[in-house]
Amino acid sequence: MAQAIASTNVPRWLPADQLDRLIDVLRADGRTIIGPTVRDGAIVLAEIQGAADLPAGRGDEASPGRYRVTQREDSRRFDHAVGPMSPKRWTFPPRAPIRLGRRTSAGVRFSGVDPRPTPRPTPLAFIGVRACELAAIKIQDHVFLDGPAVDGDYRARRASAFLVAVECATPTSTCFCTSMGTGPEVTTGFDVVLTELDDGFIVRVGSPAGVTVVDALSLSPADGSAMKAAEAVVAGARDAMGSPMNMENVHEGLQASPEHPGWAAVAERCLSCTNCTLVCPTCFCTSVVERSDLDGSISTSERTWDSCFNEGFAKVAGGSFRPLVKDRYRQWLTHKFSTWWDQFGSSGCVGCGRCIAWCPAGIDVREELAVIGGVGPVPMPQLSVVAAATEAPVTISPGSVPAAFVTVHVDGSSRETADTMTLHLNTTDRRLLAGRPGQFVMATLPAFSAAPISISRFRSDGLDLTIRAAGPATRALTELERGSTLGVRGPLGRGWPVEEMTGRDVVIVAGGVGLAPLRPLIDACLAERDALGAVRIYLGARTPTDRLFVEEVGRLALRMDIEVEETVDRAGPVWLGRVGIVTQLFDHATWDGRNAVAFVCGPERMMQATSEVLFSRGIDVDRTWVTLERNMSCGVGLCGHCQLGKFFVCKDGPVFSLAELGPAFTTDGL
Amino acid sequence: MSTRSTVDNALASGWFGAGLTDAARAHLADMAHLTSYPIGEVVIREGQAIDSLAVVVEGRLALRLNVPGRGAVTVLTIEPGDVIGWSALIPPHRATSTIVVLEPTSVVELEGAALRARLDEDPILAAAVLWRLLDAVARRLSATRTQLLDLFAQPDREPW
Amino acid sequence: MSPTARRSGRRRPRVGVVKFASCDGCQLTLLDLEDDLLAIAERFDIVEFPEATSRRSAGPFDVLLVEGSISTEEQLEELLRLRRESTTLVTIGACATAGGIQALRNWSEHGPWAATVYPRPELIESLAMATPVADHVTVDAELRGCPIDPQQLLELLTALVVGRRPQLPDESVCAECKRRGATCVVVSQGTACLGPVTRTGCGALCPVYGRGCYGCFGPRNDANVVSLIANTAGLDDSVASTRLAGFTAWAEPFRSVIDDHGGPPGAKP
């Protein structure tokens, strides 16, 4: 293959009036051609029939909040920058059915791989793809294909896409690819790349598929003068963008400035209209909409583009984790330019400038970065103009997390409190049975959204889920009776680090339903009791009737080898136990925490208060483990809902040590 | 009638007394005596004059407030080491809540007027005792604040 | 009623469809669900719907769909009665949820002025003000729009049967505009558009048809109208009140911004 490329890696010449030959070859492969064309006052991407549909002689100009199509002297077809659309619209469509659910006589059934791949995506050929867009595609490839979970739909669509890149000649005032190191030169990730001159194109290949296509055109080599002119084109584009910004400090700069006044200032102008995120070629956040027939027996879960600027995006039953527009703008900018590095090893921005041009309020991220992220201008080294196609094509790794909702049977259920039930599930699914304490599952019923539920016990023949009816979906789950079925995907996330307990004292602190994910850990303590030091369990609840697993806790309390203390926030006269907050159970205790490991689960505020007391008792931040609640939606790190700073709570957590979380644990609105 | 040493040991057994210097604790022990309360006894009644301060040695007491319509609500339990009746030191010397015995309880009791007089004439002892009291009150205050947040409260139900 | 119970065919929910001051368009939307109407009629027991059936019922209703704004004393009394008869009361359309276009008259004559003087203005100047249903009774759910969107109505009815939360996202029209691949008329043409501050639900109809949004679905949460006027093309202080004074003008924050810009056109005699 490297051989094949080398043999044809001589730049070729395609006369301007023969561009249709290239298009015809691609169509001959049964490909639909997606290219730039003028529609509704913009150069958009759409299916084109031939070169005639390309915007010959049209250009574009863009500035913050403003975009116009312009008329040009020449009749070049690609002398424009990027319009509002990017190939993302086809590789990662705005709406896609990802799951089918049915209620059958045999119970609920769900379609297999989730997200479900499009059966047979039409093979596409994109023509006119710019360096910044190639970079964006590479970034989304990494997000969706390099695991742990793989987006089957993206994989199917992406694998069938052929990329004809075009060197940028006339950037607009909103372009800043040179600052992000993604352009203007096309260097990698393409099948064929064109450099447009008045009378034709320099053609180079970047992949075996590209070789096949170009060979079919049997073009003569490009002559030296044309090559010179081609170099001038890209050099001109680079100069047009002026001196790049220095992005060195932005990674630390943004994460270090969660309280910067600049956030509130930009929030004054920000419309939280989501335009920036939806024109961005790398933004990948989605939500799932449930569509069903009237009685909910057949349902389709449709994935739609969503945005971190929407109030509902970070919502859980209790409220939104990012109530203010300021919080959401900070999330977007910080994620894009900083935490993306921590998550995916690159920036999330390719400098295409769409978010600047298509912001109705004309907010310019470059200015916000300068104000908040300490970004300044510096000269940058020139890169070679003509690209060498070295990079191997995308490698697609198989998903390493559960890729489907399996049907499990309800063997029975126990009422814990007025609104909390424990479902006893039977399953033979190896994965589920092999889960570890602290992991959770996504549980769903046809026509209902999937809800993250922590596993409250592992049995040899199944597991228990303890569910609080916080909303309609969870209520429907709590109402399931013996013999009914539900869909479960899991086990998900990182559980409690059980091994940390060996040879140490163990402190377990639970608040309310927070005891559910800790119960399997307690089971583990009992199983390995001899390997552990002292085991202390502190339980808090709102009132005596809000306590979970009452009988079981009673039995535990009788054991000599475990210390169990309980308290409630308020009680009536008949309650003879302790009343007070959970930390009062041990803030006067005499034990020494220097050789203890602590596991805490409860409302975030309670965990914060608890961890302070634990710290004062000698348990260091790297030995205090908490489990966080966020609005996990896909459960496998693909939908973006549960981000907390640099973490996806669903796949990096939900269990974290305080050392890992750092300030993220206590900063509001992250 | 309890001996001075049993009282001193009792004081030392809880976090409040343990945090005092031996000398200070000895002074208090001199003027204190042990008292026991059976289950159900009302040790202090909200609004009543209060003339003694006590440190719980063992047992459990409920600190209750009467809420019209809801009856008595226990907002806190007093555990060994905790202090009750600190109003005995601060005018107008009236109880701010009712305290009822939940488990057989014994306390080290200090007569209010005597204690006040003793602290007035001995600033060093006063400082020691009042620092501990301040600590006890501060902890109870911050705990009450957290309780106010009602962290385990549920979101409102919707029509569906 | 639990979803399982719903499915196990407990009695059909009793539905009423009533109207106050309005154009009938939102209740007509129910009849415009041609593909689903008969299925809906099987799932629900439509006991009151004067526009469509001669059978009448005074209640009780499991679900009551209320169209129209409240602009007479009789209407107010009837509304209070209907609320008592209804388990779930859903307002449908801009008139019921925001007062509708007729609420523009609240600015003329002594409308708002009276509201600041009388203890029960809804009685005193019942002819001077057209007010949303939620000003007078508790509303359990609302469908926005002038008119409402058929798919959102179907979603609401489905959600009621299935027992799930209806999916009526509170996001900007822009989100749907972008998903549909329409070109932003503000950025590409400098056309005044309320899309960024208006709740989605129409499918970004106006931008898709090449014109600016005029706010049928009313303000979304976080509607930053001040910035919209200050920072977007086509919209400035001179046209702000005209643009906002549409079918949801009486809804905040539109109402305040209209006030700050001297009221809607033609408000002054």
Place this chain on the structure above:
Amino acid sequence: MTASAPRRRARTRRFEVEGLTRVEGEGSLRIVIRDGEVIEAQLGIFEAPRYFERLVRGRTPDEVLDIVARICGICPVAYQMSAVHAFEDGVGIEIDPAVRALRRLLYCGEWIESHALHVYFLHAPDFMGYASAIELARDHRVLVERALALKKAGNHLVALIGGRPIHPVSVRVGGFYHTPTRAELTALRPELTAALDIALETVAVTTELNTPDFSREPRLVSLRHPTDYPMNEGRIVSTDGLDLAPTDWERAFAEDQVGWSNALQARTHAGDVYLLGPSSRITLAGDKLHPRAAEALAQSGLADEIRRNPFRSIVARAIELVHATAVAIDIIDDYRPPERPATPWNPGPGTAAWATEAPRGLLFHTYELDEEGRVATARIVPPTSQNQAAIEADLTDFAPSVLGLPHDEATHRFEQLIRSYDPCISCATHFLDLRVEDRR
């Protein structure tokens, strides 16, 4: 004495319907008969007034198009059409023929949707003895499903051209904001072809309906156009020889207020009542019907009865369903998108007036535009308020023939008669506006 006793006690019968059903909006019926003589026949309209003429003051013509649509959710296009033609006539814009065709197509969509709704959902149940089309569907599911398909075809037309079936957004002064492609329109052809069959069936079905025997010689008014069946253009004509420009409605007619109604009633200057709507159009312009519709009319053999018997208006609507569907198909087949969606124009002062044919009859708008071309005053005269007096006259004439019937049955007959005019009460009540303004 024994014989004179009853004579002294006047024998009074009252027929009252507090809330009329299966009509658009809120109306009531009150008929009082003393000694066999009708002394009161009132179609009460208590729909709350919404003051539209006041609301459009200070607005630009394009804004008015969006606002007046909200007068009626069933016939918003009619309001947009009368208004847009009024403004274009007022400021003197020549519209592209392709735009004109597209507007007729849009209007056809509304006629289909509105007539299908009335024939099957509001009126047919009366003839067939059901409380609603939903109950009708229990015994005649296929019939109702086909009715829905017909209605849906109309809605699809309006939705494609206007964006949505109710309160469409595409009409602007000078043309449209957006025009469909030929391909988009052609895609609707199969649905419309099927709809045409259903429309033809509808004629057959309605012709067979058992109709109350009632006959009178009404004064009918409608538009008449040299080439087209009345819709967007034409002169105002009547069965008694009236012939006016669509801008001159006020020269022949006037409105007055009556105590029992929130709507004004219109009469001729001579004080005569007159009737608008499908029966009027067929009577006055039946010769311009689409051949398919003309043929259906001939087959029904009811041309004369449609004029004389209001209960036959259901057949008239069926005929117009055939007409609108057939015309729609023709327009689609000839459609070429206009060069540009809208002709540019400059706002300015002037008087704008026009009348078009709403599904329920002639709809007249007139506006005074100020120096900046904004509306200074407006007057909108919808068909139902023009029909109201005629409806009451017909009730009076009809009453004697049902006095023999049991009370409920008689009452039902009166309701059925009222429904046969397809009164749109929501439309009728925007009036009080100016008056209320003046009173204050």
